[in-house]
Amino acid sequence: MNIGQAAKATGLPPKTIRYYEDIDLVRPGRDANGYRAFCEADLHKLRFLGRTRALGFSVADCRALLALYEDDSRASAEVKAIAAKHLDAIAAKIADLKAMESTLSHLVATCAGDGRPDCPILEDLGG
Amino acid sequence: MNIGQAAKATGLPPKTIRYYEDIDLVRPGRDANGYRAFCEADLHKLRFLGRTRALGFSVADCRALLALYEDDSRASAEVKAIAAKHLDAIAAKIADLKAMESTLSHLVATCAGDGRPDCPILEDLGG
């Protein structure tokens, strides 16, 4: 199976798949003509990576999770630790964004948004 | 006033201030010895940039907002448009993160996190 087919099968762009090979996340074989040859196990890994990335894990975390996934003697505590830490990071980001949203929505609400120069948004930003 | 003083006065790291000069967001003068010389207007700009960046605006948006700030004949509609668009982007990010948080918190809650290999997190990620 070519990279194009693998891309369709996994939902990842070909460029991304090449990149994942480049950083050794996946190691497809090669056909005689030099084309990458993806087997089912490769596709499975790629889908795994797609899901972990979609959950916002860093590539480093994805690598660690993949290694744990393939290690039958893993301790689930290791997995949970990575996930819990990421969950904290997500919560922190949400809090940051909510603070920005709160500030900004107040400002936007009070700005007339017409042709005049008076602007509470800029007044606030200017200090 | 040196860059170190300016950094303390604005809360921005010296490296960041140099970077902002590099991309022409601010243009401090120079002393005879080659050191940057920041005036009050420079500090004011830097504080403005610090606040806009803290609200999550891209540097491109910050540049546009700064230009509007310094343009007495601006229309507040332009400012509001930029801010409203950013507000939408923030809301979208929050939604994304909340979805991740929801999925991940369920998974984390169901994982024993002990020494055994059984792991609902990995089972889910594996498909």
Added chain:
DNA sequence: ATAAGGGTTCCAGCAACTGGAAGGTCAAGA
């Protein structure tokens, strides 16, 4: 024969800094 539509590699660039190296400047203390 050729054209379209795959595939390959490698290099550059994005955002917004940050770290570090190599070196110039300045003020204070022995």
Added chain:
DNA sequence: TCTTGACCTTCCAGTTGCTGGAACCCTTAT
């Protein structure tokens, strides 16, 4: 006076996770 330490300068490289593009090869159909 010399030196030490804390500044400052420039420039280059690295970060994260891809993405775009150039130049070129392979396969299949017309």
